[in-house]
Amino acid sequence: MTDALKSLLLARALKEGFSAMRITAPDAIPQASARLAEFVAEGRHGQMGWMAERMAWRGDPSALWPEARSVIMLAESYAPKENPLPLLQKRDHGVISAYAQGKDYHDLVKKRLKRLGRWLIDQTPCEIKVFVDTAPVMEKPLAQAAGLGWQGKHTNVLSRDLGNWFFLGAIFTTLDLPTDAAEISHCGSCTACLDICPTGAFPAPYQLDARRCISYLTIEHSGPVDEDLRGLMGNRIYGCDDCLAVCPWNKFAVAARDIGYEARHGAxxxxxxxxxxxxxxxxxxxxxxxxxxxxxxxxxxxxxxxxxxxxxxxxxxxxxxxxxxxxxxxxxxxxxxxxx
Incomplete structure (x- = not known):
């Protein structure tokens, strides 16, 4: 029954507009808690105090909702139609990250997750909780544990099938569903994402210091930005796509299916x-x-x-x-x- 239900769930997820789906267990990321604690202890979270305040839940998904038996991880493409990097040369124009060019992804993804969750409840009695980026859920490690992709050297999730232009959503459920095999890194010797970072925000491969990340500085950081970083920000006024845009796995990126992600702000x-x-x-x-x-x-x-x-x-x-x-x-x- 569960294998058949999983197949139906995948078909339904794709029909709803998701690009991919995989399943993992809530306790599948035991290493996440220690990595998060180290990240916070080194102060690399900057002003994002909520990371420290809710570490117990963030580091252990099974503590967030003990009744959950499975975590359904979903990817939704927002791939831009054009490479955003040339916009950096238009210095009298502002560059807005590709993910923020359209409607708020929190709303679009959450509505899709809720529709899929309601469909699942209609198939078999269960409880669900849906999450999109705003709850203490470490979506990226869960995505890798589920086999949806892997955290690249730029710490974002990328996939051999989707590149790295996609959002993550999660459905926690009390159903005990068959899990998928975890993914491993396929970055190899490539360092393109590390080399292109204008502020040197990566102390080492697979590590990020948010305090130097332009996405963090333009979105999360309040107050003045350090003067030694201002000149490195160029014309990026909301977010930064450099490390994503340069990834060679983007040759497998799939087009965004929701017209809500179409660019309406431009540069x-x-x-x-x-x-x-x-x-x-x-x-x-x-x-x-x-x-x-x-x-x-x-x-x-x-x-x-x-x-x-x-x-x-x-x-x-x-x-x-x-x-x-x-x-x-x-x-x-x-x-x-x-x-x-």
Whole structure:
């Protein structure tokens, strides 16, 4: 019964729009707790205090929900239609990470997970919980334990079938389903993702220091960014795709199936973004994951990009914000004006 149910579940998952599905057990990542503790002890989590506060649950999925017997891991492609790296040369435009170009993936993936979960409950009595990135669940180690892919040298999950442009979702269930074999690394001697990182955020292969990661700096980090890092951020104003975009496994990337992931923000002119007030920011990025960082942090990022643009025509727009009510924005504006 369980093998047949698993086959039906996979077919249903693909029908719902997921790109791949594998299953593991809640206790399949015993090494995760120690690795997380080391990461936090070294301070590499930066200001992400929630990693430290909920380590017990994050490091042991079976502690999060003791009744769970299986973890269904799902991948959903958001592969961009074009390589985002050339946009870095348009220095007077802001580069937004491919995953944030469309609608908020939290909403899209969670709705799909819930539909799949309801289908599973209709097939056989069980309980489920669905997770997409916002709960203390270590999706990446679970994905590797399930055989969905492996954590590459850039610490993101990649797959021989999908490349690395995909989101992860998890369904915990009380059903005892057949598990899949764990995946191993297929990175070989390749170091492309490590070599391209503009800030040197990888102390070693398979290790990340978030404090130097542009994705972390533009999204999670509040307050001013260290001045020695600002110049390295280039025109990246929300996230960074460098280590993902350069991965050779992307030759196997599959097209995103949900039109919600289609790019709607593009690479806007910096002069257009730097003048956004709170209301205009919220309107422009309604329904986008960008909205959650707020106007002040976003404009801070834009001003760093302005300072890196090399365009003296943008000096005046930076100066106009040098007395902004937000101290961090004002600091970024003065830095940008001085750079130009």
């Amino acid at each position: 806007p002119p910096l002069a257009e973004l730097v003048t956004l007030d709170d209301a205009a920011f919220r309107t422009r990025f309604s329904g986008s994951p960008i909205k959650r960082i707020g106007r002040n942090r976003f404009v801070r990022n834009v001003l760093y990009a302005v300072g890196n643009s090399g365009d003296p025509g943008l000096r005046q727009v930076a100066q106009a914000l040098s007395e902004d009510p937000d101290a961090t924005v004002a600091d970024a504006a003065r830095w940008a004006a001085t750079r130009l």
